[in-house]
Amino acid sequence: MGLPRLPAAQLESAVLDQLRAILRQSALIAEIVPQAIKLDPSLDEAKVTAAMTRLDAIWDQLFPAEQSRIVRLLIEKVIVSPTNMELRLRANSIEQVVMELQPARVGREEGALA
Numbered sequence: 846m847g848l849p850r851l852p853a854a855q856l857e858s859a860v861l862d863q864l865r866a867i868l869r870q871s872a873l874i875a876e877i878v879p880q881a882i883k884l885d886p887s888l889d890e891a892k893v894t895a896a897m898t899r900l901d902a903i904w905d906q907l908f909p910a911e912q913s914r915i916v917r918l919l920i921e922k923v924i925v926s927p928t929n930m931e932l933r934l935r936a937n938s939i940e941q942v943v944m945e946l947q948p949a950r951v952g953r954e955e956g957a958l959a
Contacts, residue, residue, distance in 0.1 A: 860923055863932055864916065865904065868897055873939070881940040888943070896946035897939075915942060 867873060874897055878890045922933040
């Protein structure tokens, strides 16, 4: 049996909804804290949690190109079956996004654009 046809916008919306739900999970944040600290020793649990919360809060204000870049950075593969959809995230991608969302770095980048 084949998959039902879905409009691209509906599928993209479902992928984004699932990705944002994944990024809100406290278990995920607890899991990535040690990995993020390995990549940047200045990080701690509070900074990682703040970055993840910030990403969710600012998502709708990001330019579509930036949203697309983050999605491509985070998602390795989307698997759609007749009963569900599975997102496979890239290794270390969340840590990389967390590092990009640090307030000092975001402030420097915004200042450079001004």
